[in-house]
Amino acid sequence: MHDTNKLRRAFGSFMTGVTVVTTTDKNNTPIGFTANSFTSVSMDPPLLLVCPGKHITFYNEFNTTMHFAVSILSEGQEAVSNNFASGPDNRFEKTHWHRDSFGSPIIDNACASFSCRVHKRIEAGDHMVLIGEILEFDHTHSAGLGYSSNGYFSLSKEQQADRLTRRNIIGITGAIIKYDSQVLVVNTNSGLTIPSVEQHGRHGARSSLQQHIEKLGINVTLGPVYSIYDDEARNQRYTFFLANASDESTAGIGQFIPINELDTNAFPDPAQSTMMSRFATEVRNKVFGLYIGDVETGDVHHTDHTTNNNPG
Ligand SMILES: Cc1cc2nc3c(=O)[nH]c(=O)nc-3n(C[C@H](O)[C@H](O)[C@H](O)COP(=O)(O)O)c2cc1C
Numbered sequence: 646m647h648d649t650n651k652l653r654r655a656f657g658s659f660m661t662g663v664t665v666v667t668t669t670d671k672n673n674t675p676i677g678f679t680a681n682s683f684t685s686v687s688m689d690p691p692l693l694l695v696c697p698g699k700h701i702t703f704y705n706e707f708n709t710t711m712h713f714a715v716s717i718l719s720e721g722q723e724a725v726s727n728n729f730a731s732g733p734d735n736r737f738e739k740t741h742w743h744r745d746s747f748g749s750p751i752i753d754n755a756c757a758s759f760s761c762r763v764h765k766r767i768e769a770g771d772h773m774v775l776i777g778e779i780l781e782f783d784h785t786h787s788a789g790l791g792y793s794s795n796g797y798f799s800l801s802k803e804q805q806a807d808r809l810t811r812r813n814i815i816g817i818t819g820a821i822i823k824y825d826s827q828v829l830v831v832n833t834n835s836g837l838t839i840p841s842v843e844q845h846g847r848h849g850a851r852s853s854l855q856q857h858i859e860k861l862g863i864n865v866t867l868g869p870v871y872s873i874y875d876d877e878a879r880n881q882r883y884t885f886f887l888a889n890a891s892d893e894s895t896a897g898i899g900q901f902i903p904i905n906e907l908d909t910n911a912f913p914d915p916a917q918s919t920m921m922s923r924f925a926t927e928v929r930n931k932v933f934g935l936y937i938g939d940v941e942t943g944d945v946h947h948t949d950h951t952t953n954n955n956p957g
């Protein structure tokens with residue numbers, strides 16, 4: 646008898662992209678779910694596979710449909726992924742989409758999409774291996790959203806930040822570390838700050854921060870990049886990640902405080918103060934964006950690439 650949670654964590658260490666797999670039911674109503682079990686299979690004939698679990702609401706529909714589609718999500722589409730992985734109601738009302746030539750839904754702004762005819766279904770334990778023959782596909786140049794058990798990641802945005810940091814700009818990398826509904830803050834003489842460290846050598850923001858966290862001795866898993874901004878006056882580039890602590894220990898570097906009691910005015914750095922108020926709002930709304938800009942203005946990149954100009 647194997648340990649299911651351990652196996653899930655082991656599978657989760659394989660980094661993937663994220664897709665939304667869709668079809669229609671007998672009333673032509675769109676249905677779909679988030680899947681990272683996507684694999685390209687064959688060039689000739691062109692085949693791909695995904696693995697719908699027997700637990701999903703619309704398993705029967707995927708077990709009987711003749712057509713389905715796979716949309717590979719772009720960076721910034723975390724909320725689309727979360728939408729299609731929770732609460733099966735109204736998923737398509739919360740997302741921009743269109744139909745392919747065969748009627749299957751395609752997610753707008755996906756970085757690639759494939760329209761398939763079912764080639765073969767293989768029952769495999771608690772999942773089905775659904776192999777599709779690609780009849781039509783589309784591809785853009787946007788970067789794909791990444792996923793591992795640590796959460797989502799946006800590799801191209803991180804690499805972009807790291808490239809700029811190497812041009813003699815001082816890189817500061819930090820993390821908004823969450824445990825339950827609390828966040829880790831560091832008390833300084835002038836007020837609160839977020840755990841952070843200066844990047845060194847040729848290490849990127851993520852690996853510098855990972856090393857710093859290991860040195861501190863706190864049990865933290867780094868998630869997606871959350872905010873990248875420049876402070877031109879100080880010739881600095883800041884990269885902040887979201888992170889989860891596996892327990893409440895802080896190794897003496899600060900304290901966990903409830904997010905809904907966070908006084909964002911207690912952060913003397915205005916950019917951090919704005920970032921933390923955005924974070925508090927997004928925790929409430931359960932939708933996270935990626936901020937790219939400078940200390941005063943920039944864009945928050947959300948689902949469907951909507952933006953606003955609030956710094957943070
Ligand atoms: C990143 C990610 C990848 C997922 N991959 C799969 C998958 O490959 N197969 C699967 O059956 N469920 C997968 N899921 C879980 C389903 O998306 C989730 O159970 C969804 O709610 C199922 O649809 P339902 O709510 O209509 O049952 C994944 C979820 C996430 C967040």
